[in-house]
Amino acid sequence: MQPQVSIGARTSAVKRHAEALGFDGVAICDLREVERTALDDWLAAGYAANMGYMGRQAKKRRRPAAIVEGAGYAVVTLSSYYHHDVEPQPGARVARYAWGEDYHHVIGERLAALRAKLCDLGATPERTRAYVDAGPVPERELAQRAGLGWIAKNTMLINPRIGSYTFIGCVLTDLDLECDVPFDSDHCGSCNACIDACPTDAFPRTRVLDSRRCISYLTIEHRGHFGTEQTEAIDDWLFGCDICQEVCPWNGKFAQQTKESRFSPRTELAAPDLTQLVEIEETEFKMRYSGTAFERTRAAGLRRNARALVANRKS
Ligand code: B12
Ligand code: SF4
Ligand code: SF4
Structure with a gap:
C-alpha cells in the first residue's frame, strides 16, 4: 500500500534525500523495454569478448521491468569520482575510477540509504533493490532515459554539468514516482x-x-x-x-572534483x-x-x- 503523500511531494523528497547523501545527480525513469537491436547486435558481433554474463543477462537487460518483480521505476544516480592528476610511476597508469576505495562499497552504501528512504515513503522492500555495476541493469540507458545525460560517441554517459567521470547507480522500485524527461539531444556534434x-x-x-x-x-x-x-x-x-x-572536451571543461573523501587517490x-x-x-x-x-x-x-x-x- 502506498501512502497518502502526493506523487510530486514524494518524488521531491526522494531527490532531496539523494542530494543529501552526496549524489551529484538524481533523476527518475520508468522501466519500459530497452531498444533491442543495439544490445543484440553488440553481442552477435562478439563485442562482449569473454564477458559471458553480458549474454546471460541479455533477456533482463532488454526488459528491465523483469529484473525486480513489480518494480516499474528506476531512481538513477550519478556520482563523480574525478580527481586531478596524480603523478604516475613511470610506466604504470591506472584509470581514475580505481584510485580510491571500491565504488561498489561507497556507492552501494549511499544507495542502501536511498533505498531505505524509498521504503519509508511506501515502497515494498521486496520490490525495491539497489544496483551499481552489478546485475543485469542497463545503467547508461536508464540514466539517459532519466535525463541525466546523453550516450556519447565513446559510449559513455556524459552529463553536461559534470562530464563522464561518474558512476551510475540505480534503485529499482515499485513506488510510484514522477519521471523526468529523457535526454534526447546529442552534444558530441562534429567532435571525434x-x-x-x-x-x-x-x-x-x-x-x-x-x-x-x-x-x-x-x-x-x-x-x-x-x-x-x-x-x-x-x-x-x-x-x-x-x-x-x-x-x-566536456571533461576538460566540466569534470568536477569528487566530494567523496573515500575516492581520494x-x-x-x-x-x-x-x-x-x-x-x-x-x-x-x-x-x-x-x-x-x-x-x-x-x-x-x-x-x-x-x-x-x-x-x-x-x-
Ligand atoms: C560491460 C561493461 C564494460 C565493458 C564494455 C563497455 C561498453 N562500452 O559496452 C568494458 C570492460 C570495455 C568497460 C569499460 C569501461 N567501463 Co564499463 N561497464 C560495463 C557494464 C557492466 C555494461 C555495459 C553494457 O551494457 N555494454 C553493452 C553495450 C551494448 O551497451 P551500451 O554501450 O551501454 O549501450 C546500450 C544502451 O546505452 C543503448 N544505447 C546505445 N546508444 C544509445 C543511444 C540512445 C539515444 C539510446 C536511447 C540508447 C543507446 O543501447 C545499448 C543496449 O542496451 C556497465 C554497467 C551496467 N550494468 O550497465 C559498466 C559501465 C558502463 N562502465 C563504466 C565505466 C566507468 C567504465 C570505464 C570508464 C572504466 C575504465 N576507466 O577503464 C571503461 C570505459 C570504456 C568505454 N568507452 O565504454 C560505467 C560508465 C559510467 C558512465 N558515466 O557512463 C558503468 C555504467 C558502470 C557504473 N555503474 O558506473 N565496461
Ligand atoms: S575504448 Fe577508451 S577505454 Fe577502451 S582502449 Fe580505447 S580509449 Fe581506452
Ligand atoms: S564530445 Fe567528442 S570526445 Fe567527447 S564523447 Fe563526444 S565525440 Fe567523444
Missing part, C-alpha cells in the same frame, strides 16, 4: 576526439565499442594470458584506461610501483587491495598486467 585518440581502434563505429580491443577490458575483465598483440595493446596501462575520457592504487607487482601473490594482494576495484583482477590478473608493462618498457 575520443574515436581518434583510442590507441587500439576499439570503436568499430561511433557509440559501439569492441571490448576485445579495449584496454579496459583486457586489463580488468580478460582472464588468462596475453598474446603478443594484447601485451602491446595495453602499452603502459596497468588497470583500466581513461584515454577516450581524457580527450573529451591512494598511492598504491593511483601510482603503483610495478616492481612490487610482477611477483605479487594472493595473500599480499589481499592485504594490499581488499576493498579496492583492483580485487576484480585478483593477484593473477594484476601480475599478468604488470609483467606486460615491464615487457613493453623494455621493447
